[in-house]
Amino acid sequence: MRKVPWDRECDFLSAIQPVFSSSKTFEASDVTADCGSMTRTTLRSLFLGTHVSIRGGLVLSLERGETLGCGSIQIFSHSSRTWDLPSIPDGEVHAFVSRHKKSSVGPVLMHASYLVNTATSDPEKRKKSARALKEDWVLANRLGVYGLVLHPGSAAGQSDAAAIRLSAKMIRDTVDMEKGGSTRLLLENTAGGGRTLGRDPGTMKQLVERIDRPEKVGLCLDSCHLLASGAELRNPRSCEEVLLSWTEAAGPGGIRAWHLNDALFERGSGRDRHAHIGKGSIGLWFFWNLLRDRRYTGIPKVLETPKTDDVREDRLNLGILEKLSRQETFWPEDPAIVDCLAELETVA
Numbered sequence: 001m002r003k004v005p006w007d008r009e010c011d012f013l014s015a016i017q018p019v020f021s022s023s024k025t026f027e028a029s030d031v032t033a034d035c036g037s038m039t040r041t042t043l044r045s046l047f048l049g050t051h052v053s054i055r056g057g058l059v060l061s062l063e064r065g066e067t068l069g070c071g072s073i074q075i076f077s078h079s080s081r082t083w084d085l086p087s088i089p090d091g092e093v094h095a096f097v098s099r100h101k102k103s104s105v106g107p108v109l110m111h112a113s114y115l116v117n118t119a120t121s122d123p124e125k126r127k128k129s130a131r132a133l134k135e136d137w138v139l140a141n142r143l144g145v146y147g148l149v150l151h152p153g154s155a156a157g158q159s160d161a162a163a164i165r166l167s168a169k170m171i172r173d174t175v176d177m178e179k180g181g182s183t184r185l186l187l188e189n190t191a192g193g194g195r196t197l198g199r200d201p202g203t204m205k206q207l208v209e210r211i212d213r214p215e216k217v218g219l220c221l222d223s224c225h226l227l228a229s230g231a232e233l234r235n236p237r238s239c240e241e242v243l244l245s246w247t248e249a250a251g252p253g254g255i256r257a258w259h260l261n262d263a264l265f266e267r268g269s270g271r272d273r274h275a276h277i278g279k280g281s282i283g284l285w286f287f288w289n290l291l292r293d294r295r296y297t298g299i300p301k302v303l304e305t306p307k308t309d310d311v312r313e314d315r316l317n318l319g320i321l322e323k324l325s326r327q328e329t330f331w332p333e334d335p336a337i338v339d340c341l342a343e344l345e346t347v348a
Helices: 006-015 040-045 058-067 090-102 123-143 160-175 201-211 223-228 236-253 284-291 312-325 335-347
Strands: 048-051 072-076 108-111 147-150 184-188 217-222 255-260 301-303
Touching: 040 048, 040 312, 048 312, 058 072, 058 090, 072 301, 090 123, 108 123, 123 147, 123 160, 147 217, 147 255, 160 184, 160 201, 184 201, 184 255, 201 217, 201 236, 217 223, 217 236, 223 255, 223 284, 236 255, 236 284, 255 284, 284 312, 301 312, 312 335
Parallel strands: 048 072, 048 301, 072 108, 108 147, 147 184, 184 217, 217 255, 255 301
Antiparallel strands: none
16 A cells, blocks of 8 residues: 655545545444454544545535544645646535535544745745635635644744744634634644744744734644644643643643554654654553543644554544543554554554
């Protein structure tokens, strides 16, 4: 099977061919036989899900999520490494909205283009970034999605203070366009490379305060990015300190979503490379702890783990998370989890 690393996931609209069905019938054995039974009730009650393709149309992303039993999904509006957003007809938007109302999939996240740099001082790049972000924001509100996830951008070539001012202005101008919708813009923490904004809670707090739109702007935290930027997630005391510092950074807008990814490289690497759950440097304990944390019960938690040309990895990663969520005491030796991890070895 052909591997599609997450950092090249922009190409997966054509590279990934997920198995999907319009039927809502769901059998535990359809998820994975090797990982034991996995209940869609648990995934949906915890708003657990994964990033899915929109190949073939927006509506099919919901069907793909339903087939996996997802309680939430994330999508791109288009290839995340191109500037131009293709025109999406009103009919397709209306079909998505109507289908979502009937769907078992709960909150939908849409990820903004990776090319957007809200902090750039280059006039041409700034013009392109502002246009691309506004197009994504308008579409996100048309679709009625829960949140538009955004990497704030890089402060390269200028001070953090100057970059924060520029970033805050672009984000404010964007969210002020659509005052009546329920969609939030969710700033994602970054892995720490290249002087990116959001690499630590201090700079994110400054950015959030400068934007000053708590009713429209919150945070989406990525577990891989946290570890890569130097946060210690692997023991209770330091993990809680990290979570509290990011809660403070979020301010009244709050932490509104999670990207659940293990990290391919070690803590503090600054490298944004995702790994399967339990197969990277974070390990299983953090995910068990997070899934049992009532502060995050009611918000979407989606995978962005590596994919091949089917959805087996998604099924296995979701199976691990579902098993962890049902443990009163952390038990990594759970045979069902061990089976999932062993199965991931065959597709990694």
